[in-house]
Amino acid sequence: MTLSELPAFTAAIVVEVRDTAEGDAIGRRLRELGFVRGEPVKIVGRGFLGSDPLLIQIGFTRFALRRAEAARVVVERN
Amino acid sequence: MDSLTIALVGNPNCGKTALFNQLTGARQKVANYAGVTVERKEGSFTAPSGRKVKVLDLPGTYSLDAMGADEIITRDVCLGKREEEMPDLIVCVADATNLRLHLRFVLEVKALGRPMVVALNMMDAAQQRGIKIDVDVLSRELGLTIIGTVATKVNGAADLVAYLDRNAADHIAPEIVPDDLHAEVRRLLDMAVVMPTRTSKIDDALDRFFLNPVFGLPLLIVLMFVIFQAVFAWAAPLQDGIEGAFGYLAGLAGERMPEGLLKSFIVDAVINGMGAVLVFLPQILILFFFILILEESGYLPRAAFMLDKIMAGAGLTGRSFIPLLSSHACAIPGIMATRSIPDVRERLTTIMIAPLMTCSARLPVYALLIPAFIAEQTVGGFLSLHGLILFALYIVGILSGLAVSWVMSLTRRKLEYPLMMELPSYRLPGLRNLALGLLERARIFIRRITGTIFAANTILWVLTTFPGKPEGAEGPAVDYSFAGIVGHAMQPLFAPVGFNWQICVALIPGLTAREVAVSSLATVYSVGAADEGEAASQLGALISSQWPIATGLSLMAWYVFAPQCLSTLAVIRRETNSWKTVGLTAGYLFVLAYIASFITYQLARQIWPI
Numbered sequence: 051m052t053l054s055e056l057p058a059f060t061a062a063i064v065v066e067v068r069d070t071a072e073g074d075a076i077g078r079r080l081r082e083l084g085f086v087r088g089e090p091v092k093i094v095g096r097g098f099l100g101s102d103p104l105l106i107q108i109g110f111t112r113f114a115l116r117r118a119e120a121a122r123v124v125v126e127r128n
Numbered sequence: 129m130d131s132l133t134i135a136l137v138g139n140p141n142c143g144k145t146a147l148f149n150q151l152t153g154a155r156q157k158v159a160n161y162a163g164v165t166v167e168r169k170e171g172s173f174t175a176p177s178g179r180k181v182k183v184l185d186l187p188g189t190y191s192l193d194a195m196g197a198d199e200i201i202t203r204d205v206c207l208g209k210r211e212e213e214m215p216d217l218i219v220c221v222a223d224a225t226n227l228r229l230h231l232r233f234v235l236e237v238k239a240l241g242r243p244m245v246v247a248l249n250m251m252d253a254a255q256q257r258g259i260k261i262d263v264d265v266l267s268r269e270l271g272l273t274i275i276g277t278v279a280t281k282v283n284g285a286a287d288l289v290a291y292l293d294r295n296a297a298d299h300i301a302p303e304i305v306p307d308d309l310h311a312e313v314r315r316l317l318d319m320a321v322v323m324p325t326r327t328s329k330i331d332d333a334l335d336r337f338f339l340n341p342v343f344g345l346p347l348l349i350v351l352m353f354v355i356f357q358a359v360f361a362w363a364a365p366l367q368d369g370i371e372g373a374f375g376y377l378a379g380l381a382g383e384r385m386p387e388g389l390l391k392s393f394i395v396d397a398v399i400n401g402m403g404a405v406l407v408f409l410p411q412i413l414i415l416f417f418f419i420l421i422l423e424e425s426g427y428l429p430r431a432a433f434m435l436d437k438i439m440a441g442a443g444l445t446g447r448s449f450i451p452l453l454s455s456h457a458c459a460i461p462g463i464m465a466t467r468s469i470p471d472v473r474e475r476l477t478t479i480m481i482a483p484l485m486t487c488s489a490r491l492p493v494y495a496l497l498i499p500a501f502i503a504e505q506t507v508g509g510f511l512s513l514h515g516l517i518l519f520a521l522y523i524v525g526i527l528s529g530l531a532v533s534w535v536m537s538l539t540r541r542k543l544e545y546p547l548m549m550e551l552p553s554y555r556l557p558g559l560r561n562l563a564l565g566l567l568e569r570a571r572i573f574i575r576r577i578t579g580t581i582f583a584a585n586t587i588l589w590v591l592t593t594f595p596g597k598p599e600g601a602e603g604p605a606v607d608y609s610f611a612g613i614v615g616h617a618m619q620p621l622f623a624p625v626g627f628n629w630q631i632c633v634a635l636i637p638g639l640t641a642r643e644v645a646v647s648s649l650a651t652v653y654s655v656g657a658a659d660e661g662e663a664a665s666q667l668g669a670l671i672s673s674q675w676p677i678a679t680g681l682s683l684m685a686w687y688v689f690a691p692q693c694l695s696t697l698a699v700i701r702r703e704t705n706s707w708k709t710v711g712l713t714a715g716y717l718f719v720l721a722y723i724a725s726f727i728t729y730q731l732a733r734q735i736w737p738i
Contacts, residue, residue, distance in 0.1 A: 098345055103547055112335075
C-alpha cells in the first residue's frame with residue numbers, strides 16, 4: 051500500500067519511493083528527506099479538509115506531505 | 129594578520145542561524161548574492177587569541193543536489209566557485225536530535241573534500257530526550273572532528289570558538305563517501321547512537337493540541353486576531369511619539385530656516401517624507417516580534433500545515449501563508465519573507481499578490497474616507513458599521529489576492545507545487561535570537577527609507593514644487609506644478625471612475641506611500657492643519673460636503689487594489705531581479721483598481737444620484 055492509504059497511527063516501514071515520471075523532482079526530494087527502504091513511518095496527524103495534508107513521522111522527524119506526495123511512498127505495515 | 133573564514137552549512141532547522149547569532153552577535157551584514165535572490169549573511173568575531181574569524185551563514189538546504197538556488201549557492205561557495213573568497217573551513221551544523229536526517233547532509237558535504245568540522249548542535253535537547261550519542265565513535269567512523277554546541281545557551285559555542293582559535297582548517301575531510309548515503313547513515317547511527325524507544329512526548333502532546341481537527345483552526349484564527357490587535361494597539365503610542373518628534377523637527381526647521389526652496393525641501397521631502405514612512409516602524413517590529421516567536425517556537429510551520437488545503441485551492445501551498453500574513457502590516461517585509469518558499473513560481477505568485485493584502489498604510493486613507501461618506505450606525509445591536517466596512521475591505525483584499533493567484537495558476541502548465549515541509553520540534557524562543565532578528569528587520573527597513581524612499585521623495589518634491597506658482601495666482605501652489613499639470617491631464621481618464629482633479633493631483637505624490645495621499649489632498653485643498661490627524665478630521669468634513677458619495681466609495685475601491693507604493697515596487701524589483709515582474713504587478717493592480725472603481729462609481733451613482 052502507499053503511505054497515503056495507511057491508517058493513522060499505524061506503524062509501517064518504507065519499501066520505496068515511486069517516481070510518477072522520469073526525473074520526478076518530488077520523488078527525489080522525498081528520498082533525500084529520508085524516505086528510503088527500511089525507515090519506520092506513521093501518520094500522526096491530518097489536515098481538516100479532505101484529510102490533506104498528512105503529518106508524517108519518519109524516524110524522529112515530522113513532515114507535512116500532501117496526499118499526492120505521500121502516494122509516491124510505498125509502505126508495508128509491520 | 130591571523131584570520132580565518134568559515135562557512136556554516138546545514139539542513140533547515142538545525143539551529144544554524146542561532147549558532148551564527150551566538151558566534152557573531154550583532155556584527156552581521158545581510159545582503160544578496162550577486163545575481164540571485166539568495167540572502168547572504170556574513171558576520172565576524174575575534175577569538176580569544178586575537179584571531180579574526182569571518183563567518184558566512186549559508187542558506188539551509190537538505191542536499192547539495194543543485195535543485196534550487198539555495199543549494200547551488202551553498203555548494204558553489206563551499207567549493208570556492210563564486211567570486212567571494214573560499215572559506216578556509218566548513219562548519220557543518222547538525223541537530224543532535226535529528227541525526228537520521230542531518231547526518232546524510234554531513235556526508236554530502238564531506239564528499240566535497242574540503243576542510244570541515246561538524247558542530248553537533250542542540251546537545252542539551254538530545255540529552256533531555258534520552259538520545260545517547262557516542263561522539264568519539266561517531267567522530268572516528270565519520271573521520272571528522274565533532275564539536276558539541278548548544279546554540280541557544282550563553283557560551284554554548286565556547287568549544288567551537290576554542291577549536292577555531294587553535295588549529296582548524298588543516299583537517300581535510302576524506303573524500304571517500306559510500307554511494308548509498310542512507311545506508312551509511314544507518315550504519316553510523318547503529319554504531320554511535322542509542323535512541324529512546326518513544327518519540328518526544330511533548331511534541332506529540334503539543335501537536336495533538338495545536339493541530340486538533342476541531343479547535344486547531346479556530347485557535348489559529350484567535351491567535352492571528354490577537355496579533356493584529358497588538359500590532360495596532362501597542363504601536364499607537366510609539367507611532368504618536370515618532371509623529372510628534374518629526375512634527376517637532378519640522379516645526380523647528382520651519383521656524384529657524386529662512387523661507388525658500390531649501391526649507392521646503394528639508395521640511396517636506398526630508399522630514400515629513402521620511403517621517404511618514406518611519407511611523408510604520410513600530411508596527412513592523414511588533415508584527416515581526418510575533419512572527420519570530422511563532423517561527424522560533426515551531427508553530428508557524430503548523431499554521432502552514434493547517435492552511436495548506438485552503439491555499440491549494442488558490443494554487444499555492446501553506447508556505448505562502450506566512451508572507452501574506454506579514455503583508456497585512458506592510459508588503460515590504462511580506463515580500464522579503466517569501467524567501468522561505470523554495471518553489472520559484474510559487475514565490476513569484478506570492479510576491480505578486482502580496483500588495484493586495486491590506487497593509488497598515490491604507491488605514492489612514494480608509495480612516496478618512498469611511499466616516500466621511502458613511503454615517504455611523506450600530507449593526508446587530510453592538511457592531512459598528514464603520515468597523516464592519518473596514519473588515520470587509522480586508523476580506524476583499526484577501527479574496528482578490530487568492531482569486532488572482534488562482535487565475536495565475538490557470539495560465540501555467542499543470543505542475544504541482546511540492547509541500548514536503550519539515551515540522552520541527554517545538555522550542556522555547558530565545559530572547560537573544562528574537563532581539564537580533566528584530567534588529568535585522570529594523571536595519572533593513574531604515575536602510576530602505578534612507579535609500580529608495582528618500583530618492584522617491586526627492587523626485588516627488590521636485591514634481592510638486594516646480595514650476596512655482598505665478599505671481600498673484602489663485603489656489604494652492606501644487607496646482608501649478610508638474611504634478612498639478614499631470615493631475616489635470618489625468619482627470620479625463622479618471623472621470624469615468626468619478627475622480628476630480630484634486631484627487632488626481634493627490635494620487636501622484638501618493639505614489640510614494642498610500643497614506644501620503646491624505647496629506648496631499650490636504651495640501652491641494654489648502655487645509656492649514658498642523659498634523660495628519662487634524663488634517664484628516666478637517667479634510668473629512670470638507671470632502672464629505674464637496675464630493676458625491678459615489679466618488680468617496682470609488683476612491684476606497686481604488687485603494688484596495690492600486691499599487692500606490694513605490695517602495696513595494698522597488699522591493700519586488702530587488703527580490704525578483706526583474707523589471708518585467710514589477711511592470712506586470714503594477715499593471716494588473718492598476719487595471720483591477722480602475723475596474724473596481726469604475727463598477728463602484730457607476731453602481732453608487734444609481735443608488736445616490738449626483
